[in-house]
Amino acid sequence: MKTELQKMLDGELYVASDQELVDMRDNARKHLSQYNQMMAEPLEKKNAILKQLLGKCSTIDIQPPFYCDYGKHIVAGENFFMNFNCIILDCAMVTIGNNVMCGPNVQIYTAYHPLAAEERIKGPELAKPITIGDNVWLGGGAIICPGVTIGSNTTIGAGSVVTKDIPAGVFAGGNPCKVIRLI
Incomplete structure:
Protein backbone atom coordinates (compact mmCIF):
# COMPACT_ATOMS: atom_id res chain seq x y z
CA MET A 1 0.00 0.00 0.00
CA LYS A 2 1.41 3.39 -1.01
CA THR A 3 1.92 6.21 1.44
CA GLU A 4 0.39 9.61 0.67
CA LEU A 5 3.93 10.85 -0.06
CA GLN A 6 4.42 8.08 -2.64
CA LYS A 7 1.03 8.85 -4.21
CA MET A 8 1.90 12.56 -4.35
CA LEU A 9 5.23 11.94 -6.07
CA ASP A 10 3.63 9.40 -8.45
CA GLY A 11 1.02 11.92 -9.65
CA GLU A 12 -1.91 10.15 -8.01
CA LEU A 13 -4.62 11.67 -5.83
CA TYR A 14 -3.22 12.15 -2.33
CA VAL A 15 -4.33 13.57 1.00
CA ALA A 16 -2.22 16.62 1.85
CA SER A 17 -3.30 16.52 5.50
CA ASP A 18 -1.48 13.19 5.98
CA GLN A 19 0.75 13.55 9.05
CA GLU A 20 3.97 12.67 7.21
CA LEU A 21 3.31 15.42 4.66
CA VAL A 22 2.29 17.91 7.35
CA ASP A 23 5.52 17.19 9.24
CA MET A 24 7.58 17.62 6.07
CA ARG A 25 5.92 20.98 5.33
CA ASP A 26 6.41 22.12 8.94
CA ASN A 27 10.11 21.25 8.70
CA ALA A 28 10.41 23.23 5.46
CA ARG A 29 8.66 26.22 7.03
CA LYS A 30 11.13 26.23 9.93
CA HIS A 31 14.03 26.43 7.48
CA LEU A 32 12.22 29.03 5.35
CA SER A 33 11.43 31.18 8.37
CA GLN A 34 15.10 31.20 9.31
CA TYR A 35 16.20 31.79 5.71
CA ASN A 36 13.75 34.61 5.08
CA GLN A 37 15.15 36.52 8.06
CA THR A 59 25.79 27.29 -6.80
CA ILE A 60 22.51 29.04 -6.03
CA ASP A 61 21.34 32.49 -5.04
CA ILE A 62 17.73 32.77 -3.93
CA GLN A 63 16.76 36.19 -2.65
CA PRO A 64 14.51 36.12 0.40
CA PRO A 65 11.64 35.94 0.85
CA PHE A 66 11.34 32.52 -0.75
CA TYR A 67 8.57 29.99 -0.19
CA CYS A 68 8.13 26.31 -1.01
CA ASP A 69 6.09 23.37 0.24
CA TYR A 70 8.75 20.76 0.98
CA GLY A 71 12.07 21.81 -0.56
CA LYS A 72 13.22 18.21 -0.83
CA HIS A 73 11.57 17.86 -4.24
CA ILE A 74 13.56 20.70 -5.82
CA VAL A 75 16.73 19.88 -7.74
CA ALA A 76 18.62 22.99 -8.87
CA GLY A 77 21.68 23.03 -11.11
CA GLU A 78 24.71 25.31 -11.12
CA ASN A 79 24.32 29.10 -11.11
CA PHE A 80 20.63 29.13 -10.21
CA PHE A 81 19.34 32.62 -9.37
CA MET A 82 15.86 33.40 -8.08
CA ASN A 83 14.90 36.99 -7.28
CA PHE A 84 12.68 38.25 -4.44
CA ASN A 99 22.29 28.87 -15.40
CA VAL A 100 18.59 29.43 -14.77
CA MET A 101 17.47 32.92 -13.75
CA CYS A 102 14.08 33.87 -12.31
CA GLY A 103 12.79 37.41 -11.99
CA PRO A 104 10.88 38.53 -8.90
CA ASN A 105 7.52 36.96 -8.07
CA VAL A 106 8.04 33.86 -10.23
CA GLN A 107 5.69 31.06 -9.22
CA ILE A 108 6.30 27.39 -10.02
CA TYR A 109 3.30 25.19 -9.21
CA THR A 110 3.35 21.39 -9.37
CA ALA A 111 0.18 21.13 -7.25
CA TYR A 112 -3.34 21.23 -8.62
CA HIS A 113 -6.86 20.04 -7.79
CA PRO A 114 -9.42 17.99 -9.69
CA LEU A 115 -11.51 20.09 -12.09
CA ALA A 116 -14.83 18.47 -11.20
CA ALA A 117 -16.28 20.16 -8.11
CA GLU A 118 -17.67 16.90 -6.68
CA GLU A 119 -14.13 15.43 -6.73
CA ARG A 120 -12.40 18.63 -5.60
CA ILE A 121 -14.51 19.12 -2.47
CA LYS A 122 -13.55 15.64 -1.23
CA GLY A 123 -10.08 17.07 -0.56
CA PRO A 124 -7.44 14.94 -2.30
CA GLU A 125 -4.97 16.83 -4.47
CA LEU A 126 -2.72 16.06 -7.43
CA ALA A 127 0.76 17.08 -8.56
CA LYS A 128 2.76 16.88 -11.80
CA PRO A 129 6.53 17.43 -12.13
CA ILE A 130 8.05 20.49 -13.77
CA THR A 131 11.33 20.54 -15.71
CA ILE A 132 13.21 23.71 -16.62
CA GLY A 133 16.19 23.27 -18.96
CA ASP A 134 19.62 24.91 -18.90
CA ASN A 135 20.11 28.64 -19.57
CA VAL A 136 16.45 29.55 -19.09
CA TRP A 137 15.26 32.98 -18.00
CA LEU A 138 11.84 33.24 -16.39
CA GLY A 139 10.71 36.87 -16.46
CA GLY A 140 9.23 38.53 -13.38
CA GLY A 141 5.78 37.34 -12.38
CA ALA A 142 5.83 34.29 -14.66
CA ILE A 143 3.67 31.38 -13.52
CA THR A 149 8.67 21.36 -19.42
CA ILE A 150 10.61 24.41 -20.61
CA GLY A 151 13.42 23.66 -23.04
CA SER A 152 16.99 24.91 -22.69
CA ASN A 153 18.07 28.36 -23.90
CA THR A 154 14.52 29.70 -23.69
CA THR A 155 13.24 33.00 -22.30
CA ILE A 156 9.76 33.29 -20.82
CA GLY A 157 8.39 36.84 -20.86
CA ALA A 158 7.39 38.66 -17.69
CA GLY A 159 3.86 37.94 -16.51
CA SER A 160 3.45 34.85 -18.68
CA VAL A 161 1.30 31.90 -17.61
CA VAL A 162 2.97 28.75 -18.92
CA THR A 163 0.29 26.06 -19.23
CA LYS A 164 1.97 23.84 -21.86
CA ASP A 165 5.48 22.72 -22.75
CA ILE A 166 7.72 25.33 -24.36
CA PRO A 167 10.51 24.14 -26.71
CA ALA A 168 14.21 24.98 -26.50
CA GLY A 169 15.69 28.14 -27.99
CA VAL A 170 12.64 30.38 -28.12
CA PHE A 171 11.17 33.52 -26.63
CA ALA A 172 7.67 32.78 -25.36
CA GLY A 173 5.19 34.97 -23.56
CA GLY A 174 1.59 35.78 -22.80
CA ASN A 175 -1.40 34.21 -21.11
CA PRO A 176 -1.49 31.45 -22.07
CA CYS A 177 2.20 31.48 -22.91
CA LYS A 178 3.05 30.73 -26.54
CA VAL A 179 6.15 30.83 -28.69
CA ILE A 180 6.69 34.32 -30.11
CA ARG A 181 9.95 33.76 -31.97
CA LEU A 182 13.12 31.70 -32.20
CA ILE A 183 16.18 33.01 -30.40
Missing part, protein backbone atom coordinates in the same frame (compact mmCIF):
# COMPACT_ATOMS: atom_id res chain seq x y z
CA MET A 38 18.66 36.50 6.51
CA MET A 39 18.30 39.35 4.00
CA ALA A 40 21.67 40.94 4.77
CA GLU A 41 23.62 37.75 5.58
CA PRO A 42 26.46 36.53 3.33
CA LEU A 43 25.49 34.13 0.54
CA GLU A 44 27.47 31.28 2.12
CA LYS A 45 25.46 31.53 5.34
CA LYS A 46 22.15 31.65 3.47
CA ASN A 47 23.18 28.72 1.28
CA ALA A 48 23.86 26.58 4.36
CA ILE A 49 20.15 26.83 5.18
CA LEU A 50 19.14 26.18 1.56
CA LYS A 51 21.29 23.05 1.44
CA GLN A 52 19.34 21.72 4.46
CA LEU A 53 16.05 22.59 2.79
CA LEU A 54 16.52 21.63 -0.85
CA GLY A 55 16.87 18.14 -2.29
CA LYS A 56 19.97 19.04 -4.29
CA CYS A 57 21.54 22.39 -4.95
CA SER A 58 24.87 23.68 -6.11
CA ASN A 85 9.32 36.78 -3.45
CA CYS A 86 9.33 33.57 -5.49
CA ILE A 87 7.30 30.44 -4.76
CA ILE A 88 7.87 26.80 -5.66
CA LEU A 89 5.05 24.42 -4.76
CA ASP A 90 7.09 21.23 -4.94
CA CYS A 91 4.48 18.54 -4.37
CA ALA A 92 6.10 16.80 -7.35
CA MET A 93 9.70 17.04 -8.52
CA VAL A 94 10.90 20.40 -9.81
CA THR A 95 14.07 19.96 -11.85
CA ILE A 96 15.90 23.18 -12.68
CA GLY A 97 18.89 23.15 -15.04
CA ASN A 98 22.14 25.09 -14.97
CA ILE A 144 4.74 27.85 -14.45
CA CYS A 145 1.83 25.40 -14.22
CA PRO A 146 1.89 21.70 -13.27
CA GLY A 147 3.46 19.23 -15.69
CA VAL A 148 5.24 21.82 -17.85
